Amino acid sequence: MSIKLTILGCHSATPRINAFPTSQYLEINNRHFLIDCGEGTQRQLRKYKVGFSKINHIFISHLHGDHFYGLVGLLATFGILNREKELHIFGPKGIKEVTLLQLKVSQSHVKYNMIFHELSSKKSELIFEDDKVTVSTIPLNHRVYTNGYLFKEKEKPRKLNMLNISGYPAIDRADFLNIKAGRDVVLTSGEIVPNSTLTIDPPKALSFAFCSDTIYKPDIIPIIKNADLLYHEATFLADREDLAKKTKHATTKQAAEIAKQAMVKQLVIGHYSGRYKDISVFKKEAQEIFENTALAEPGEIFSVNE
């Protein structure tokens, strides 16, 4: 079980020479997701050698330009690359109309099927599930309707402890599914063999929470509790809490406070305001509250393996 997060862009507001708006590429349990798609994302995907064809699901947090102006270009490029696989796009209500109108006026005739999943609920909901992964929304509070996303690996069945099992000749292969599911075995003698003797723990199911953009919102803590990796926006340094509140963004210390209270394993912060030239202070401030904090930077990769 593993998580690999590639930062494609992590700055706020306007693209600049070395500042790319939000986009992340997430590999989790062999699923490949794109999260947000600011202008220039497709170029960043190429720069960091992400295979375009691997992406089948795109999650857009909100419809501010720095989180979705790169979407239509990417969709058009998929068309130019003769994509045929269907593509799922999750995002706030309105994303479908604006995207399809852009593709229509630019006469981008794509062959693949685009399936829009428009979100409008203000409660956390399960929006994607397959045999390996689930994705749920994390309702955030920003100037426009915004969701974070919680990506979770599914629990794997327990692993058979074949050495121990071989000590019980009465246990048959037919019992294995029950044992993997965590059940004890009752032998014909009436003896109960506890599951803990017959199995070992499976690799831990990992989770990644993406939270951007948002004001400091402690009520998301139960949703992201114990996440292995948390990306939380930190647009401002701690001394501009007033401005963060006004613009519905978070500060370094607020992001760290969320990480601490949610007891996540690692925090990554980003979405730095363009006013800051030196972002190293962001890390220092957050670490005063939550030690295991890292800075998002384009091309940076964060991996968790179990």
Add this chain to the structure above:
Amino acid sequence: MSIKLTILGCHSATPRINAFPTSQYLEINNRHFLIDCGEGTQRQLRKYKVGFSKINHIFISHLHGDHFYGLVGLLATFGILNREKELHIFGPKGIKEVTLLQLKVSQSHVKYNMIFHELSSKKSELIFEDDKVTVSTIPLNHRVYTNGYLFKEKEKPRKLNMLNISGYPAIDRADFLNIKAGRDVVLTSGEIVPNSTLTIDPPKALSFAFCSDTIYKPDIIPIIKNADLLYHEATFLADREDLAKKTKHATTKQAAEIAKQAMVKQLVIGHYSGRYKDISVFKKEAQEIFENTALAEPGEIFSVNE
């Protein structure tokens, strides 16, 4: 009088690591125009140190993504930068609706006034004029409605030859406007002083023609005749004339043929298809027909001074 053309992007189809879709920044007679605006244009503007506030007029050739997907991001950035000056946007019918919808869903509340000039005529027309410059359309033939643009400096009045004028004490300052306008002077003695004695030629009025995207279309030649600088697309090398025709693009030799027949001073080609790794062959082929050909490359500047 001068022209300075900065290539911001000059590749076709999809943005790649070192391939930027079409955009050019034109300075002509102290006017500053942006021509086309593919994805990533605002980053290229920053890279080549173009002052955003200088741009008051944007000309979009056609609504294929590689020529306008960067427009909405630039307009939103103008808003973030607190622009107040009005902005004129020229482009095909449809550009207003799609642009305003994108700004609306992203809640980009800009303070400045956006004035759209939607084009639909298939004949060349004068679309902009002030005291220094005129801009006319060059109807092109591509898969969608497309215009090139002809930017022309206005003729300046003739310059007074003060040395010669001082030889005619009867000529008064009150006559100067007439002399500058090219008129002869009739002295009270009846003597006619020819204008050529009293004036010298003003600097030549320069012109730049932008022609992209288009199939080989010789009927544009009268419009762009004698231009000082011509940018003409050359998506393919000469051996793919079949593909150029099919996709309504031009080849190196076709672009050069237009330059030759129009007797322009210099040709710049670009809009190279992504299939070519080495673009030096483009120049070689075009030069077989038109010697003064240069290759567009990001950051390249073409200047004409008179």
